[in-house]
Amino acid sequence: MPSERRAARRQESTGAVNEAGADHAHMAAAIAAGETVRTTTSPNPWVGCVIVAPSGESFSGATRPPGGAHAEIVALAAAGDAAHGATAFVTLEPCAHVGRTPPCADALVRAGVRRVVVGVLDPDRRVDGRGVARLREAGVEVEVGVRSAEVERSLAPYLTHRRTGRPLVVLKLATTLDGRIAAPDGESKWITGPAARADAHRLRAESDAVLVGAGTARHDDPALTVRAVHGRDPLRVVLGDLDPSARAQPAVSLRGDLGDVLDELGRRDVLQLLVEGGARVAWSFHAARLVDRYVLYVAPALFGGDDALGLFAGPGAPTMAGLARGRFASVERLGSDLRLELTLARDDAAGATPDPADDTATGKAVE
Ligand code: AOF
Ligand code: ZN
Numbered sequence: 001m002p003s004e005r006r007a008a009r010r011q012e013s014t015g016a017v018n019e020a021g022a023d024h025a026h027m028a029a030a031i032a033a034g035e036t037v038r039t040t041t042s043p044n045p046w047v048g049c050v051i052v053a054p055s056g057e058s059f060s061g062a063t064r065p066p067g068g069a070h071a072e073i074v075a076l077a078a079a080g081d082a083a084h085g086a087t088a089f090v091t092l093e094p095c096a097h098v099g100r101t102p103p104c105a106d107a108l109v110r111a112g113v114r115r116v117v118v119g120v121l122d123p124d125r126r127v128d129g130r131g132v133a134r135l136r137e138a139g140v141e142v143e144v145g146v147r148s149a150e151v152e153r154s155l156a157p158y159l160t161h162r163r164t165g166r167p168l169v170v171l172k173l174a175t176t177l178d179g180r181i182a183a184p185d186g187e188s189k190w191i192t193g194p195a196a197r198a199d200a201h202r203l204r205a206e207s208d209a210v211l212v213g214a215g216t217a218r219h220d221d222p223a224l225t226v227r228a229v230h231g232r233d234p235l236r237v238v239l240g241d242l243d244p245s246a247r248a249q250p251a252v253s254l255r256g257d258l259g260d261v262l263d264e265l266g267r268r269d270v271l272q273l274l275v276e277g278g279a280r281v282a283w284s285f286h287a288a289r290l291v292d293r294y295v296l297y298v299a300p301a302l303f304g305g306d307d308a309l310g311l312f313a314g315p316g317a318p319t320m321a322g323l324a325r326g327r328f329a330s331v332e333r334l335g336s337d338l339r340l341e342l343t344l345a346r347d348d349a350a351g352a353t354p355d356p357a358d359d360t361a362t363g364k365a366v367e
Helices: 003-035 071-083 104-110 130-137 148-154 156-164 194-205 214-220 258-267 279-287
Strands: 048-052 058-062 087-092 115-120 141-144 168-176 180-182 209-213 235-239 252-254 272-275 293-299 326-334 337-344
Touching (some): 003 115, 003 148, 071 087, 104 130, 115 148, 130 141, 194 326, 194 337, 214 235, 235 258, 252 258, 272 279, 293 326
Parallel strands (some): 115 141, 235 252
Antiparallel strands (some): 048 058, 326 337
């Protein structure tokens, strides 16, 4: 091959690498824009959009609260004429339906956007590939799947809800280093420090519902509201009966199979459910393999015996083969405590294998 052609080929491939690198950087900015509205859009997704004009100037937008503009519309408004010939980076496939707002795919076409880079397709039945198809039909170049793993993680509660009809389940527990959540007399205030407790309030604020067992509601009488951080209060859910004078009132009382409980919460537009205990409820969700994320606040403290209450009340893995093994999705220091986030591979999230004959072990709400 003549050397100038080789050089041209080299330049082309470097150009492609540079474009891919730039695409990744812009998608990272779109994800960050979406995260800024994490607690204000549910049951809609917290989408981020970055529009990069041919001049290189960029404009970003994020989904407004329900009924308001979608991310693309906010970014298009910021870009104005600069959207002509631009590339739009959107974490979620632009919508193609007339919902509370007109279709974003059409708005992108009308604004003269040349190329659209999408993180993940929108599993919402009203969209589901139609947004991408609409853009392509209009001659817009579309690429799907840039930084898709990070977008999947950022939008996980929304994607889980639209794919399964159920919320993403986050189990939160505050524990000593030896895995105990309360003293033998039941006292648990406070195992972790103020920074960890504030973070737990942030978790509540980003959850659409918070669930505790009736025993915990009776014993601890938690308010289950968001304090320490700014945010709206989640729907409060108690498994079993709740005293009319309990601080968690008004709350929804649910009972029965935990799968049915999740279906019911999904129908109520709960994208993320925070399970806050106690140990019996933690065990029933874990044993039924219904936990998507385990968030453990671990204090530098030891009860130092086997009489304090453990994380899970119920039979665990009987042998090493049943160990529920996963990976730390994140490890952080919060004040003097640690915040560990564990995700189990769905397929090997064994834990105690529920015995179908024993209805306390099949995900029944027992508290
Ligand atoms: C987008 N960009 O920023 C968001 C989208 O009730 P509506 O009209 O707001 O529609 C909600 C649906 O729109 C939601 O279920 C999801 O499919 C999509 N959300 N789409 O193009 C956005 N938030
Ligand atoms: Zn839209």
